[in-house]
Amino acid sequence: MKWQQRRKSSNVEDRRGQVSRGLSSGRGISKMLIRPLAKLLFSKVGLILVGLFLVISFLTGNNPITLIGNLVGGGAPLSSSSTSYQPSANEQLLADFSATILADTEDTWNGLLDNYREPTLVLFTNSVTSACGSASSATGPFYCPGDEKLYLDLSFFQEMEDKLNAPGDFAQAYVIAHEVGHHIQKIMGITQQLDAQRGKISQKEMNQLSVKLELQADFLAGVWAYHSQKTNHSMEDGDLEEALNAAFMIGDDRLQKQSGGQVIPDSFTHGTSQQRMRWFKKGFTTGDISQGDTFSQESL
Helix, strand or coil: CCCCCCCCCCCEEECCCCCECCCCCCCCCCHHHHHHHHHHHCCHHHHHHHHHHHHHHHHHCCCHHHHHHHHHHCCCCCECCHHHCCCCHHHHHHHHHHHHHHHHHHHHHHHHCCCCCCCEEEECCCEEEECCEEEEHHHCCEEECCCCEEEECCHHHHHHHHCCCCCCHHHHHHHHHHHHHHHHHHHCCHHHHHHCCCCCCCHHHHHHHHHHHHHHHHHHHHHHHHHHHHHHCCCCCCHHHHHHHHHHHCCHHHHHHHCCCCCCHHHCCCCCHHHHHHHHHHHHHHCCHHHCCCCCCCCC
8 A cells, every 4th residue: 555655644642551549539649638647737737748749850850730630639540741752763664654654534525524533543552442432452443522532552553464364454544444334324414313212222222233233334434445545556465355354354154153153143233244245345436434334234
C-alpha cells in the first residue's frame, strides 16, 4: 500500500506510555479525612506544618503546593506524560501509518456525508480508560460511541501477523476503517437503535443484531477502500487479498474453531468468515453506502 508522504490526521491522541499514578479511593488518605485536614492546615498547628512542607520541598525540590494538595486532596488521579515514552522505530512507523489511514478516512467520509464528525484515534499501550470503561490490549481495537474515539494498541498489528495469520499494511488499514465504520453508525443513529433493544430482547437476538452491526462496519470499510483507491490509487497488488484474508481470519466461526471449542452460531457477535469477507467486498465493489443494509432479513 502506498501511504508514505501523505497527510497525517491531527485527530490523534497519543497516550502511549501513560500510566495511572494517582491514588484510588481504596488507597492513601480516605476522603473522610479531607475536611478535618483542611481545617488543620489553616490552624496555628497548620501553619507550623506548612512551614515544614516548605523545608521539605526546599530539600527535595518538590513543589510545596503539590505536596499539600496531595495531602488534602487525597491524591487526585494523574496520568504521567507520554513525552518520556520512546517507541521503537517500527512502532513509530505504525503510528504514522495509522494517522495517515485515519486522514484518508476523513477525506473519504467528509466527501460522502454532510454531517460527518471526525473521530479521534487514541494510541495506547497495555490498558486504557475510555467513556465506555477501562480496557486492556487484549480487547483489541475498539470504538467507543460515548466519546467518539477509536482506541488502538499498535501491538495488535503484530498479533494480526503472528497469531491471526493476517499480515499486511492493507489488512491493518481495514481494521482502522472498520472502527471508523462504527463511528459512522453512531452518526447515522444505528448504534443508538441497537442499544435501545438491550434488555427488551433475548441474548440470542441481541447477538444477531451485533453481527449485523459488525458486518455493516465491514461494508463501510469496503466503501472507504473503494473511494480511497479511486482518489489516491494507493492500493498495490495483493492489498485487496490482505483485507479479505484479515476479514476471514477474524470470523466468529474460525476463531471458535481455532480456540478448540465448539462452533456455536447463536453466540456469534461479529459474523462468520464468509459473511465478513462478502460484506467488505460488497462495499469495495460498489462504493455505495446505500447498499449496506445488513439489517434486512435477506442480508445474511
